[in-house]
Amino acid sequence: EAGVAQSPRYKIIEKRQSVAFWCNPISGHATLYWYQQILGQGPKLLIQFQNNGVVDDSQLPKDRFSAERLKGVDSTLKIQPAKLEDSAVYLCASSLGAGGEYNEQFFGPGTRLTVL
Amino acid sequence: KQEVTQIPAALSVPEGENLVLNCSFTDSAIYNLQWFRQDPGKGLTSLLLIQSSQREQTSGRLNASLDKSSGRSTLYIAASQPGDSATYLCAVVDYKLSFGAGTTVTVRA
Numbered sequence: 001e002a003g004v005a006q007s008p009r010y011k012i013i014e015k016r017q018s019v020a021f022w023c024n025p026i027s028g029h030a031t032l033y034w035y036q037q038i039l040g041q042g043p044k045l046l047i048q049f050q051n052n053g054v055v056d057d058s059q060l061p062k063d064r065f066s067a068e069r070l071k072g073v074d075s076t077l078k079i080q081p082a083k084l085e086d087s088a089v090y091l092c093a094s095s096l097g098a099g100g101e102y103n104e105q106f107f108g109p110g111t112r113l114t115v116l
Numbered sequence: 117k118q119e120v121t122q123i124p125a126a127l128s129v130p131e132g133e134n135l136v137l138n139c140s141f142t143d144s145a146i147y148n149l150q151w152f153r154q155d156p157g158k159g160l161t162s163l164l165l166i167q168s169s170q171r172e173q174t175s176g177r178l179n180a181s182l183d184k185s186s187g188r189s190t191l192y193i194a195a196s197q198p199g200d201s202a203t204y205l206c207a208v209v210d211y212k213l214s215f216g217a218g219t220t221v222t223v224r225a
């Protein structure tokens with residue numbers, strides 16, 4: 001079974017530029033998550049989708065970050081414009097379901113973003 | 117708000133020694149607790165998931181215990197090997213995953 005796919009693996013941009021990350025979850029997984037992991041910290045949830053609807057985006061900096069999950073399958077996370085403090089690894093995860101009883105999350109390899 | 121703490125932040129041991137990694141959390145109303153491994157530049161690999169009704173879970177050389185009442189979990193790795201060198205993260209699950217900052221382990225050959 002294929003795992004969670006992410007691209008690109010690495011990205012270097014100048015501050016104030018825009019960047020987009022792509023994620024394809026495990027087939028059949030209804031729930032998709034984007035996490036931000038700053039060096040030396042644990043991952044922080046940015047946004048959670050159930051099918052193509054947003055369940056939780058309380059920690060997403062909406063003035064510069066946006067995410068979409070068209071057709072309830074793959075997803076794109078965008079940063080516009082980027083700041084130095086956005087340098088981090090962006091992890092995508094998916095699970096069969098969500099809410100109530102826990103559904104195990106499976107993580108992709110991540111995208112390492114460096115903002116200069 | 118759930119706070120998850122992992123101590124120590126880093127650990128270096130000689131090959132063959134047993135590893136003990138600690139995780140504490142502030143809110144005991146959790147569904148599960150999960151331990152992950154993260155290699156440099158890689159994503160997270162799930163090691164063990166302990167359901168709230170369980171007290172421990174084992175997989176090969178790994179054993180994880182859970183004490184909800186005291187808000188603690190411990191991951192034991194027996195007979196460590198250089199290939200065990202990685203960062204180990206614990207995450208508690210209420211309605212979402214809340215992660216600790218991790219313990220970076222180095223096993224010296």
